[in-house]
Amino acid sequence: MIDKLALSLSQCPIRLKFALWVLFLCITTLTGLQLWQGGAKIQSDILAMLPELKEDPLTETALARVEKQLSNTVYIALLADDESQAVTAAKTLMESLSSSERGAFVDIRSADLNQAQALNQFYFSHRFNLLTRTQAHALSSGKLNELIQQAQSQLYNAFGYANSGLIANDPLLLYPDNLQALAPKQTLQVQQGILLGQARQTDKNSNSTDHIAAIVMAKGVGSAFNPNTQELQMAVLQEALETVKTQNKQIEVLKAGALFHASAATKSAKSEVSTLGLASLIGVSLLVWLAFRSIMPLSIALLTIATSLLSAVVMTLLIFSEIHLMTLVFGTSLIGIAIDYNFHFYCERLAQTNKSANDVIRHIFPAITLALITSVLAYSGIGLAPFPGMQQVAVFCAAGLFGAYITLVLAYPLLASGPLPSGEKPLTMAAAYLTQLNTLSRSLNLKVGVVLLALSVIISAFGLYRLTSDDDIRNLQQSPLSVLNEEQQLRGILSGGTDNQFLLVRADTEELLLQRLEILAPKLNNAVKDGLIGNAFSLSSYLPSRSKQESNYRLQGHIYQQDLTRVIVSLGLDDSLNSDLALAYQKAKGSYIDAGSFIGSDAGKLFKPLWIAPTSQQDEYGAIVLLGGITDIDKLENFFTGQPYVQLVDKVGDISGIMGQYRELTLWLLAIAMVMAAIMFSTRFTFKLAALVVAVPALSAILSLSLLGLIGAPLTLFHALALILVFGIGVDYSLFFAESKQQSRGVMMAVFMSACSTILAFGLLAFSSTPAIHSFGLTLLLGIGFTFALSPFIQTFTRTFK
Template identity: 65%
Template sequence: MIDRLASLLGQCSAKLKFILWIGFISIIVLIGISLWQSGAKVQSDILAMLPNIQEDPLTEVALSRVEDQLANSLYLGFVSNNKNQAISAAKSAMAELNLNGKGTFIDIKSADMTQVESLNDYYFSHRFQLLTQQQADSLKNGELEQMIDQAEQQLYNAFSYATSTLIAKDPLLLYPQNLQALAPKQALEVQQGILIAKLVNQVSSKVPSQVPTQDSSPKFVAIVMAKGLGSAFNPKVQEQQIAVLKQAFDKLMLEDKEIEILKAGALFHAVAATISAKNEVTRLGLASLIGVSLLVWLAFRSFMPLAIALLTISSSMLVAIVMTLLIFSELHLLTLVFGTSLIGIAIDYSFHFYCERLNKPKATANQVTQGIFPAISLALITSVLAYSAIGLAPFPGMQQVAIFCASGLVSAYITIILAYPLLASGKLPKGDQRLKFADSYLQKINDLLSHLNAKGWSLLLITSLLISGLGITMLTADDDIRNLQQSPPEILEQESTLRQLLSGGTDNQFLLVRGDSEQALLQNLQALAPRLNSAVEKALIGNAFSLNNYLPSHKQQADNYRLQGEIYRDKLDTIISRLGLNDSLAPALQQAYQSADGEYIDAASFLNSKAGQVFAPLWIEPSKTQAQYGAIVLLGGITDIDQLKRHFADLSYVQLIDKVGDISLVMGKYRQLTLILLALAMLVAAIIFSTRFNIKLACCVIAVPALSAIFTLAILGFSGSSLTLFHALALILVFGIGVDYSLFFAESKQQSRGVMMAVFMSATSTILAFGLLAFSSTPAIHYFGLTLLIGISFTFMLSPFIQTFTRIFK
C-alpha cells in the first residue's frame, strides 16, 4: 500500500507538488486570519488546563459559588512597628484603589462596620426566637434566677451595653449575647474601621530572600481586602490590576518608606505563572531554534538546507497554531511551551531527506523523497498515534498539545513530500566526512556485537531487565495537581503569613450540606455544628463558617420561643420587680412576645435582607436540574484533609468537597491509563509494522522504544523521582519519536550510514528541545522534558542495533 502511494507520488512533477503545497499553506493562512478576526485568543488561565470532573448538579453549583468567591479575591497586609502608621497605610491604599481602581476592583474594604448594624436591624424583631446554647440550657435547667442575677449585674455595670430602650424590650438582656454569637471568632481587632493583627518575627516582604529575623517586638498588620473584576488568569486583566496596585503602592512608599506590604490571592500566583510561561516560550523556543539551525549548518555546510529547514519549522508551527485555534477557539500559553518541542521533532523528516541526499548524491530530490516515503509515512502514523494517546488525558491543555504537535508533524510531512522535490533540488556540498563518521560509529557497534554470542546477549538482556526492575520498584506515585505550577517562594511566604493572621483564611475545600427541604437542611446544619466545633478543637481546621448561627431551623426557633415563655408569660412580673423596672413595661412585653408567635426567620427573608446578602452565595435553592437544598460551610486552616474526611464520613448529609483532591485522583487514574495506552500503542504499532516487515523484525523495531521506556522508568526510580501523569505522557512520546529511529534503520536495508547520520541529528535536535524543557521552572513541564531527555537518549543508543536484526531476520 505504502509502496503504491510512493509510486503514484513519483509520477507527479515537482512543480505540481509544489503548487499543491502552496495551496495547502494558503488555505491555512486564510483560516488563521479568519479565526484571529473572529476572536481567537491566547489563554493563560492555568485552570483551563485542569480536568473536567463531572459532578452532580448541586455540587457543580457549590463549586462554582466557592470559586467565584475565592478566585478573584486578594488580600493586602500593611506592616509597621507603629499601629497608627499601619492603619494610615491601609486607609491610603483603600482610597487610592477606590479612586483609580474603578472597573478593576470592587468590594475594597477592611472591617465592615455596617454589617453589625444590618444584623441588628434584621434580628431584633426575631429576638424571641433566638437563644444562645448557654441561654437555652439555663432555661431548660430552671436557672432563671442566675439569669436574672446576670442581668442585674449588667444594669449596674458602668461599661454595660444596656440602655433604657433595650431593657424595655429585652429585660434580661439576652439579645446582645445572641448578636455577639453571630460574629465569627477571630484574633483580629478593629480600629478606625481597619482590621488589625499582631505579627511577631516578621520576615520582610521587601527582600523576599531575606533570612527571618528573631525580633521579639510585635509588628502591626492592617489588612485590606478587595475583589478583582474579571478572571485573575486573564493576561489583560492581570496587567490592569497590577498597574492599579503598583500605582497605589508607589504612592504609599512615597508617603512612608518603612511600610512593608504583604500580598495574597490568585492574582499574584497567576501573574508569576504568566511571566514564567512567556519567558520560557521565548527562551526555550529561541534556544531550540538556534540549536537546530546550527546543527543543520554544521551537517550540510550550505545555506539552502538551513533555509528549507526553517521553512519546514515555520510552516509546522503555523499549521499547529491554526489547527489548535480552529478546534479549541483558543491557544493555551503552556501549549506553546510544550509546543516548542515540535521544533526538534518536525525537523527530523528534513534531516532524513538531506542525509539520504548526501548518501546518494546522484539521486534527484524527487527520487530521494520517493525513497524515504515509506519510512516517514510509518513514522508519521506512529507519532500521531502517540499524540492521540496524549489527547486522551483529561487535561484540555494536554489535548491542545496533542492537536498542536500532531498537526505540526503532519504539516512537516506534507512539506517534505510536496515542497522538497522542487525547493531542495539544488546541489549539496560533499558530506563524505560526516557520512564516514556515521559509518565508523556503526562499525564499532557491529564489532561490539560480534563479540557477543547468544548466551552473552541473554545475559546482558537479563541483567539489564533485573537492574531496571529494581529501579522501577523504587518508583513512587505523586498525582498532586499542585505539580502543575509552583509559585515563587516569596509569594507563598507572604500568603502563608496572611492566612495565619486571618485565622487560617478560607481554603478551597469546603463542606456541602444537603437537605430535601429548607427545614431539613437547617436541621442538618444545626446537627453539624458540634462536629465542626470538635474539628476545631482537634486542630483539624482553624475555623469554619456555617449559616447555622444565622438561620436556625423553625424547630429550633419554636423551642427557643417556648423556653422564653417562662420569661414573658410565667415570671415576667417577678423579673421586672427584681430588676427594679417599671410595672407598666409588662403588658407591652407580653404583647410583643405573643405577636412573635410563628414569626420565624427563614432563608428567603434573611438572604434578601441587607444583613444576609453577603451570605447568599452559601445557600443553594432547588432548580430544574436538581431538587435538593444545599448549604456551603467554608473551612479554613485545614491541617489534614484525609483525617478531616474521616471526621465527617458518618454524616450522610455532609460531603467534603475537595476539587484539588478529586482532580489528583483523576490524574492518578489517567496516569495508569496512559501506561496501559502505551502498551496498547506498541501492540498496534507492531501489527502495523508486521504488514511491512516480518513479525520478528517488527517486534525488534518496537523493542527499542519499549526498552527505552523501561530504562527511563528505572532511572527515575533510582533518582528518587515520583511518577506523575506527565512522566507517563512523556513516555508515550518516547515511543512515538523513538520508534522512528528504529523504523528508518529497518527500512535502510543495510545501507545505514545516511540513516545513522539522520538519527544522530534527529536525536540531537530532540534532546536539545526536550532537554531545555527539563530546565523549566514549571514542575509539570520539567517532568515532561526530563523523561523525554532520558528516553530519547536511550532510543538513540539502542536503535542502531536494528541493523543487526535486519540481517538476522531478512
C-alpha cells in the same frame, strides 16, 4: 501500497506539487487570520487545563460559587509598627483602589461597620426566637435568677451596654449576647473600620519582629486567570501600593489570592515559551549548519519549522477557538521533532549524491509516512487524557508534524533540488560509529552477554520496584516561593483563611437543612480542637432552624408569661413595662427567621453564596461550610463519615484521583499502541523484524521508568504521556534503520541529528520551573537517549531478518 503511492507522487510534476504546497500555505494562513479576527485568543487560565468533573447539580453549583468567590478576591496585609500607621496605610490603599478610573477592583473593604448595624436591625425583631446555649440551659433548668443577676451586673456597670431603649424591650439583656455570638471567633480587631491583626516576621538572622497588620480585601473585575485582566489588576494594585509607600516607606506588604499565583504562572509560561523556543530554534539551526555547511538546507529547515508551527497554531485555534500558554510551552518541542524530516532528506541526499531530490523523497517516503502515522497515533494517545490543555498539545503537535510532512513531500522536490557541499566527513563518522557498534556486538561472547543482560535486568527491576506515583494536581503549576511565603504569612494573620476544600450539607427541605447544620456545629468545633482545621464558617449561627426558634420562644415564655413581674421588680424597672413586653412577646409568635428573608436582607447579602436553593436543574437545598487551615484532608474526610448528608468537596483531590486513573490508562494505551504498531509493521517487514522495531522504544520506555525509580522521581500522568511520545518518536529511528537494509550511514547521521534536536528540545523542557513540564521533558530526554543508543543495533539484525 505505500510504495505505489511513493511512485505516483514521484511521477507528479514538481511544479504542480509546489503549487499545491503554496495553496495549502495560503489556505492555512487565511484561516488563521480569520480565526484570530473572529475572537480566537491565547488562554492562560490554568483551570482550563483541568478535567471536567461530573458532579451532581448541587455539587457543581457549590463548586462554581466557591471558585468564583476565591478566584477573584485579593487580600492585602499592610504591616506597620503601630496601629495608627497601619490604619492610615489601609485607608490610603482603599482610597487609591476606589479612585482608580480603570475599574480593576470592586467591593474594596476591610471591616464592614454597616454589617453589624444591618445584623442588629434584622435580628432585633426576632429577639424572642434567639437564645445562646447558656441562656437556653438557664431557662430550661429553672435558673432564671442567674439571668437576673447577669442583667443587674450590666445595669450597674459603668461600661455595660445597657440603655433605656434596650431595657424597655429586653429587660434581661439577652439579645446583646445573641448578637455578639454571631461574630466569628477570630483574633482580629477593628479600629476606625479597619481590620487589624498581629504579624510576626523573622529575618535571616532569626530575629523576630512584631508588626500590626491592617487587612484590605478587594474583588477583582473579571477572571484572575485572564492575562489582560491580570496585567490591569496588577498595575492598578502596584500604583496603589506605591501611593501607600510614598506616605510611609516603612510599610511592608503581604499579598494573597489567586491573582498572584495566576500572574506568576503567566509570566513563567511566557518566559519559557520565548527562552525555550528560541534556544531550541538556535540549537537546531546550528545543528543544520554544522552538518550541511550550506545556507539552503538551513533556510529550508527554517521554512519547514515555520510551516509546522503555522499548521499547529491554526489547527489548534480551529478546533478549540483558543490556544493555551501551556500548549505553546509544550509545543516548543515541536521544533525538534518537525525538523527530523529535513534531517532524513538531506542526510539521504548526502549519502546518495547521484539521486535527485524527487528520487530521494521517493526513497524515504515509506519510512517517513510510517513515522508520521505512528507519531500521530502517539499524540492521539495524549489527546485521550482528560486535560483540555493536553488535548491541545496533541492536536498542536500532530498538526505541526503533518505541516512538516506536507512541506517535505510537496515543496522539497523543487526547493531542495540544488547541489550540496560534500558531506563525506559526517557520513564517514556515522559509518565509523556503526562499525564500532558491530564490532562491539560481535566481540561479546555468550557469557559476557548473559552477565550484562542479567545486570541490566536486576538494575531495571530494582528501579521499577522503587518507582512510586504522585498524581497531585498541584504538580501542574508550582508558584514561586515568594508568593507561597506571603500567602502563608497572611493566612497566619487571618487564623487560617479559607481553603479550596469545603463542606456541602444537603437536605430535601429548608428546615431539615438548618437542623443538619445545627447538628454539624459541635462536630466542627471538635475538628478545630483536634487540630484538623483552623477554623470553619457555617450559616448555622445566622439561620437557626424553626424548631430551635420555637424552642427558644417557648423558653422565653418563662420570662414574659410566668415571671415577668418578678423580673421587673428584681431589676427595679417601671411596672408599666409589664403589659408592653407581654404584648410584644405575643405578637412575635409565629414570626420566624427564614433563609429567604435573611439572604435577601442587607444583613445576609454577604452570605448569599453559601446558601443554595432548589432550581429547575436541581431539587435539593444546600449550604456551604467554609474551612480554613486544613492539616490532614484524609482524616478530615473520615471525620464526617457518620453524617452521610455532609460531603467534603475536594476538587483538587478528585482531579488528582482522575489523574491517577488516566496515568494507568495511558500506560495501557501505550502497550496497546505497541502491539498495533507491530501488527502494522509486519505488513511491510517480517514479523520478527517488526517486533524488533517496536522492541527498541519499548525497552527505552522500561529503562526510562527504571531510571526514574532509581533517582526517586515519582511517576505522574505527564511521565506516562511522555512515554507515549518516546514510542512515537523513537519508533521512527527503528523504522529508518529497518528500511535502510545495509546502507545505514545516511540513516545513522540523520538519526543522530534527529536525536540531538529532540533531546535539545525536550532537554530544555526538563529545566522548566513547572513540575508537569519538567516531568514531561525529563522522561523524553531519557527515553530518546535510550532509543538513540539502541536503534542502531537493528541494522546488525537486518542480515538475519529480511
